[in-house]
Amino acid sequence: MGDFMLYTSTENNKIKEIKKLNNKKYRDETGLFLVEGEHLVKEAINADLIKTLIIESGYFFENIKNIEIIEVSSSVLKYISSLDTPQPIMGICYKKSSEVIGNRILVLDNIQDPGNLGTIIRSSVAFNVDTIVLSQDSVDLYNSKVIRASQGMLFHINIIEKELKSFIKDLKRDGYNIISTDVKKGKSLKELVKKEKVVIIMGNEGNGVRKDLIDLADDFLYIKMNNDCESLNVAIATSIILYEFDK
Amino acid sequence: MGDFMLYTSTENNKIKEIKKLNNKKYRDETGLFLVEGEHLVKEAINADLIKTLIIESGYFFENIKNIEIIEVSSSVLKYISSLDTPQPIMGICYKKSSEVIGNRILVLDNIQDPGNLGTIIRSSVAFNVDTIVLSQDSVDLYNSKVIRASQGMLFHINIIEKELKSFIKDLKRDGYNIISTDVKKGKSLKELVKKEKVVIIMGNEGNGVRKDLIDLADDFLYIKMNNDCESLNVAIATSIILYEFDK
Numbered sequence: 001m002g003d004f005m006l007y008t009s010t011e012n013n014k015i016k017e018i019k020k021l022n023n024k025k026y027r028d029e030t031g032l033f034l035v036e037g038e039h040l041v042k043e044a045i046n047a048d049l050i051k052t053l054i055i056e057s058g059y060f061f062e063n064i065k066n067i068e069i070i071e072v073s074s075s076v077l078k079y080i081s082s083l084d085t086p087q088p089i090m091g092i093c094y095k096k097s098s099e100v101i102g103n104r105i106l107v108l109d110n111i112q113d114p115g116n117l118g119t120i121i122r123s124s125v126a127f128n129v130d131t132i133v134l135s136q137d138s139v140d141l142y143n144s145k146v147i148r149a150s151q152g153m154l155f156h157i158n159i160i161e162k163e164l165k166s167f168i169k170d171l172k173r174d175g176y177n178i179i180s181t182d183v184k185k186g187k188s189l190k191e192l193v194k195k196e197k198v199v200i201i202m203g204n205e206g207n208g209v210r211k212d213l214i215d216l217a218d219d220f221l222y223i224k225m226n227n228d229c230e231s232l233n234v235a236i237a238t239s240i241i242l243y244e245f246d247k
Numbered sequence: 248m249g250d251f252m253l254y255t256s257t258e259n260n261k262i263k264e265i266k267k268l269n270n271k272k273y274r275d276e277t278g279l280f281l282v283e284g285e286h287l288v289k290e291a292i293n294a295d296l297i298k299t300l301i302i303e304s305g306y307f308f309e310n311i312k313n314i315e316i317i318e319v320s321s322s323v324l325k326y327i328s329s330l331d332t333p334q335p336i337m338g339i340c341y342k343k344s345s346e347v348i349g350n351r352i353l354v355l356d357n358i359q360d361p362g363n364l365g366t367i368i369r370s371s372v373a374f375n376v377d378t379i380v381l382s383q384d385s386v387d388l389y390n391s392k393v394i395r396a397s398q399g400m401l402f403h404i405n406i407i408e409k410e411l412k413s414f415i416k417d418l419k420r421d422g423y424n425i426i427s428t429d430v431k432k433g434k435s436l437k438e439l440v441k442k443e444k445v446v447i448i449m450g451n452e453g454n455g456v457r458k459d460l461i462d463l464a465d466d467f468l469y470i471k472m473n474n475d476c477e478s479l480n481v482a483i484a485t486s487i488i489l490y491e492f493d494k
Contacts, residue, residue, distance in 0.1 A: 126472035156475045225373035228403045233366045239483045
């Protein structure tokens with residue numbers, strides 16, 4: 001590395017501020033979040049959302065113009081990291097979202113498991129979703145487990161947080177076909193006619209989609225399955241539906 | 248509950264033996280494993296694979312003929328349990344597998360994440376897989392996280408462990424169509440002609456299917472996706488493929 005400031009004390013204020021990014025409250029206040037490991041840092045750089053690189057002293061990483069770089073000792077790295085085995089490179093990133101939402105919208109009502117949300121983001125990029133809309137009671141998008149499970153795909157898709165009921169009403173007025181899942185009165189996924197402007201609503205792991213959102217739906221669908229199985233994991237069900245819509 | 252033996256000491260030998268079922272080595276030796284919570288216990292009872300019910304003192308659970316029941320104090324329950332918040336009912340279950348394997352086989356080569364394996368089991372039941380074949384280096388099927396992620400579906404499907412190379416050779420000789428995933432030379436999943444006797448091979452989270460198994464495949468397939476996304480989570484990819492084959 002070059003001549004960068006080397007931080008060796010966990011008592012340093014700048015280091016303490018960085019560590020605070022592991023808490024949602026501080027991420028919300030600053031509009032920043034952390035990613036860990038070379039793969040995620042590269043995705044953040046490509047998305048032009050990196051603010052600061054944090055590199056373990058002695059680790060080689062190509063020099064990048066116009067990005068602040070700070071070197072830290074391994075004990076400082078361990079202090080900042082949310083991982084049992086910290087990676088030698090981390091990044092502080094800017095949050096970003098756009099109000100341009102596109103034609104294919106995935107609405108997630110109160111997803112709680114970070115692995116599920118991350119996996120859904122990954123599948124949403126794979127199957128060309130334009131925007132993911134999270135309810136305000138969802139697990140935080142910038143939770144480190146969500147970011148890891150997304151495999152960095154959160155940098156490739158627009159993700160916004162909304163009060164869902166009024167937002168879905170707006171989308172309905174704009175001509176979107178609002179689709180919810182329902183085991184009892186749904187059409188089979190394979191039979192559903194896909195419209196151009198589509199909103200797919202997926203619900204909480206235990207409780208499904210909340211009633212006042214179901215009431216807004218134009219169509220319902222279900223995934224045909226063996227009777228021994230009550231339901232699929234929500235990330236699986238979402239991915240299969242997105243796969244079918246991506247034609 | 249009735250007049251059952253109440254265990255209040257974690258020093259009791261029987262209790263120590265039960266706790267040891269949290270270790271794979273002891274599960275392998277005894278052919279037994281633990282499930283936690285009423286939902287999984289009921290699935291085990293329905294599958295006729297329950298040996299002993301372990302119930303927290305004071306918890307009501309219907310009396311079941313011919314099943315040993317032991318009552319434990321909450322401290323003993325906490326000692327046995329693998330959960331941060333133990334459930335008031337657990338079961339000791341018999342492992343079971345059959346050599347009758349059916350027409351639709353899913354082979355899993357070195358799946359390491361317990362959540363992925365459990366979710367794949369759940370989707371396999373949903374989409375009518377007859378038998379899941381695990382490589383000997385896979386995460387243990389009776390790991391508590393696998394069982395939880397399967398939502399008890401491991402009681403509804405035949406699951407066996409095999410040395411994969413020789414087993415797939417046998418299946419090939421028996422006329423099964425051996426299918427592996429391959430991003431480079433595969434056919435699109437939507438185009439593949441489905442045969443009656445099918446073996447689908449899915450690979451490790453990071454490395455995919457090992458080369459000497461790929462060499463045994465008759466057909467290759469891939470799931471068409473956006474270029475921004477290198478790959479899907481293995482449980483997602485497996486579930487989408489099983490969904491397509493279930494027609």
